[in-house]
Amino acid sequence: MINHKILLCTCFLTGGFAFGQTVNYGGLYIMPNTEMATLFPMENKENATVFNNGTLYVYRDLTNDGLFDFREDGKLKNSGKTIFTSNQQQAIKGSQLIRFNNLELNNATAESAFLLQNDIAAKGEVDFLDGIVTVEEGKASFAFLKGAKANNPTDASHVDGTVDKEGKEAFSFPIGNKGYHRPAYITAPEKDTEVYVGAYKYDDKTFFDERSNAAGVINTLNTTEYWYVDKGSKEEKNVILELTWDERTTSPAVLATPEKDLHIVRWDEDKKIWVDEGGIVDVSARRISTPTTVKGLGYFTLATVKTDWLLEGDVVIYNIVSADGDGVNDYFFIDNINRFPNNSVQIFNRWGAKVFETKNYDSNGNVFDGYSKGKMTFNDSEKLPSGTYYYVLVYEVEKEGVTRTIKKAGYLHLETK
Template sequence: MKINHKILLGSLVLTGGLAFGQTVNYGGLYIMPNTEMATLFSLENKENAMVFNNGTLYVYRDLTNNGLFDFREEGKLKTSGKTIFTSNQRQAIDGNQLIRFNHLEFNNSTAKSAFYVANGISAKGEVDFLDGIVTIDDEKGAFAFLKGAKANDATDESHVDGTIDKVGNEAFTFPIGNKGYYRAAYITAPDKEEVYAGAYKYNDQAFFTAHANASGVINTLNTNEYWYVSKGSKEEKNVILELTWDERTTSPEVLNSPEKDLHIVRWDEVKKIWVDEGGIVDVSARRITTPTSVKGLGYFTLATVKTDWLLEGDVVIYNIVTADGDGVNDYFLIDNIQRFPNNSVQIYNRWGAKVFETKNYDSNGNVFDGYSKGKMTLNDSEKLPSGTYYYVIVYEVEKEGVSRTIKKAGYLHLETN
């Protein structure tokens, strides 16, 4: 049975397909708000046909789109429209015309690749990963999160295996993984709207054979996994990158003392070498963040660095500030920093915005006491909210007539309530 829909009003289940086991749309299909529709067989939207979903569409088999597949955004309609892919067998999303979803849900108990995307799809709203891995075809598939879109609840059991595009200027966690492992990458909010791409690969030894050279500061490279984070334009890279480690996927050689020597490193395509991007480590969360905006984009992994090149010094850092005037931890205390007057201190919030900057720290009352201060800082002289921040301290050490620059970075907890 082939179904020619002009307008669909109300709740309807399309069971069709007595001859072909398929639901085919040749005309115009509109699923209204507060309306549910289900296709028990594969759904094909023919060339010159239209589907607008502002209700709830359940897709139990494949979806092929060769026409227009979208949702309406006028007025209150922009918040409605959800497509739910659910089955106990593999589902394909294909065709030759892009599909634009509003809200999207993946819920398929099929082991390994539950969903196979061989078409361009995008989402504007919430994307819920309940069950089933979404595999993107390298040549025909694409998955874009449009401005404002969010990825929810990705896990080992449900994530995207392939490249994701993120459009907009919001912070975003790429719900990416490979070979059954969910290994997200997080970027802070760009200064302006951009298109960033993210992907993850596990156990690709050919890649590391071709990308083996490392700069002198790098000690041991994590050759079990890598991330790809890039963007369309070649303008300034103004995002901070956050990755995690996982004992199941990360090379054990780099996890002996992550709080001391674990950094994020990037493959420099010009120099053909792995370079250090720094690292602020949160051991409890198995999380590592670049101290400032990355200097470039492309391939990233984790590595240990030679700490005697970067981190040794005679300062002691106390990373708790309780600005309550009781005389204890009222400001960011860095013992012995006065011994190294050629220093700088920068503090950033969780989203990578600089909130404090000074040179020759603690020389004339120039300390961090919970207020934003410094040139080009966020909301200068305003009291900052309680939360986790991170610091970058750079100072010069002279020993036996030789000067060395030392860099330290880490998390700082601020309590201003």
């Protein structure tokens, strides 16, 4: 074990009114339950090291060209906090990654309190108290590592730029633009190694001028804002995406009847067209999610859809299943579905895993009764736990010689106790 006192003795710091900066040329270790504050710009030189397992207050700029990290061994796993606070803009820059455990952002400077010009990563909790982090495009990144949390982002404190998220936890990207916090939420990916990225843009007219083509089912496009959600690898996408609307940023034309016709749409880069990803709407929370895992990633926005293309009143869905054998709601009942035998039903759990899939639903006992069933489903033939699930029903309707595909999606509550 390296002696902490030796580390502190080998740290060479210069500071004072003559130089107006704090420079580390050696090894600096901030021990647990200790505090250090730097009133001047702080610079960690090449070949120098900083390990913070105590509390570091940074009142000016921070530049890192060496190793800037925290120790995770033994009891040190959850220790270490860096607090950025000032009454003027603070730049975070340098040539080497800065790794924080816990991070607090508290700077009331208007518009851009923190200018991020270097890669940083957080392992623990990031508290957004005050101040917007502006990520300089092409020069920096803000990464949340496995288990990291973004606490309480607001209009006054969020990330303006791209945010990376590693790990298999569900995550709400603390993103925004031009003073508006506009998050994007993804359900939990399957692997710890997966990395997703998220960003938001407001009032980018050129973007929509170059992407004006939309599928026929799309009626009115929200052309005032868009989100970017993508994955670091080309593996299958396995998350449900959730967005929100805000009367301050969202096109009023798409908010007339959100509970009826508002969906999430995605720009299909191969086809050069906006395509429908569906939508389950929570009006009280101004929130909308895709009914199943997204078919692709990239650019997303909101849009109204032509409901007469998607809905058909002849089919009525009863979305409560109490699989207790009492003869009431024992299975997922879709009234009149047998009139449209060319149909398919998929059911997903809250994490986007498929738990049921079939075609020609409600024929010869072919129903969902609380058990996982179908090709490539989750825990095949096992009884599923009580909870909220998503269903997707697709069926064909023929009228006057024209066949139309109808799609319905929504919540399903399952009670198996």
